[in-house]
Amino acid sequence: MTDADRPDVKDNPSAPADRRVRVVVSLIVSMMLVGLGNGLLFAFIPIRMAGLGYEPFVAGALIVVLAVGGFVGCFVTGPLMKRFGTARAYLLGIAMLLSAHTILALTSDPFFWGLSRLIYGIAVTQLFIVSYSWINGSVTNQARGRVQAVFYSCFIVGMGVGGYGVSFVDVTTNMSPRVSIVLTLLAVIPLIIPGLPKVNIARDSAIRLRRTWQISPVGFMGMFFVGGLTLLVQGFAPIYGQAVGFQPGQIGFMLLLMQIGIIGVQIPAGIASDRWDRRWVLIVCALMITAFAAFALWAGATETIFSISTAQANDHARSDEYVMLAATLTMVWSIGATVIPLLTSVLTKFIGPTAYMYTAGGLGLIYAVFVAVRITMREVPEPDPASEAHELHEPPRL
Secondary structure (H helix, E strand, O other): OOHHHOHHHHOOOOOOHHHHHHHHHHHHHHHHHHHHHHHHHHHHHHHHHHHOOOOHHHHHHHHHHHHHHHHHHHHHHHHHHHHHOHHHHHHHHHHHHHHHHHHHHHOOOHHHHHHHHHHHHHHHHHHHHHHHHHHHOOOOHHHHHHHHHHHHHHHHHHHHHHHHHHHHOOOOOOHHHHHHHHHHHHOOHHHHOOOOOEEOOOOOOOOOHHHHHHHOHHHHHHHHHHHHHHHHHHHHHHHHHHHOOOOHHHHHHHHHHHHHHHHHHHHHHHHHHHHOOHHHHHHHHHHHHHHOOOHHHHHHHHHHHHHHHHHHHHHOOOHHHHHHHHHHHHHHHHHHHHHHHHHHHHHHHHHOOOHHHHHHHHHHHHHHHHHHHHHHHOOOOOOOHHHOOOOEEOOOOO
16 A cells, blocks of 8 residues: 555645645755756857857757766666665755766866766756656645646746856856856755655656556657757757857847746646646647747747646556656656757758757647547546655655
8 A cells, every 4th residue: 555545645635735835845946046057057058169169060969968868867866766765866966966067167178068968967867856756746636737837937947047147157268167066056955954854755766668658648748749849949049049140148038038938838837737638738838839939938838848748647647656757757858858859950950050940840739739639539537546645754864
């Protein structure tokens, strides 16, 4: 019997509401600080590489390396959680992130920058798997969509604000990675405050593609497409801006507007997905990606697919499958984030910096059609009662 099957949890899962809120708020604050540092570097790297004389496709290749790191992170995070526990696994991710930023601060060699992006991909994947499994074990089905939308929105808005920060630093020096190191160190604080509760999540961390597909084909394919879409929209936008002659400040402002658009799209969509069939919300967002050229709406719709796809999958998973599901969905995301930007990077060499726009629009349309077909094949499934919130336990020992 899992914790979610116990009567005291199922009948009143929100009893320790203040402790559950503390888990969510601590992770939101920490990941927002992580996002600030990461966003600054996302804007800094293509600008700095262009200043050093490298072609745009080289910066695009670093995005692919980052995605490969994310793929690796899917396999190492589960064993680390099993060995060290949830909180320590999160802090190990922060430590790897600090090492990645330090490499950027110490050298401008593209090889070592590639190594930095690889470590970064592993670290961020680990942080997200830990965060999502921790959050999903702490919230109910009725709140999952909005909670995940707020969590992810805060991270992405942090990325946007961090990207805008490139307007205020000297991009010809290592100031950007140094600032990112400080922000990442601050991200440790919410997770080391004494008394942070933990949830008893089963440690099945194996990658299970078939089981994940059985749980939610819509969530599975959503994570594949959004893996590519996120890196196309977030990663190639500054490359596009650099190629068409934007100044660093203009690129940073463009990234900021993109993340503000996420607030206007993702949070209302998350609330709507808690009230109606999440699949219809996914269709609307996918069509927005195809129809709108405005960067703010584009980014908002893309990131909304991420949070609602994961919520859709977790609604129908057992409580002992959260870690497995987070790891597998992140791996599916990483596959999409590796394959799609790689192909787009090749297209960029032949078509130019607008290639990613055509790719993103086409992917959005394909996903909308896929979800529509799934709706005709299956009525709204009832959420698995075992996917409700867990019982919280004593604080972890760090």
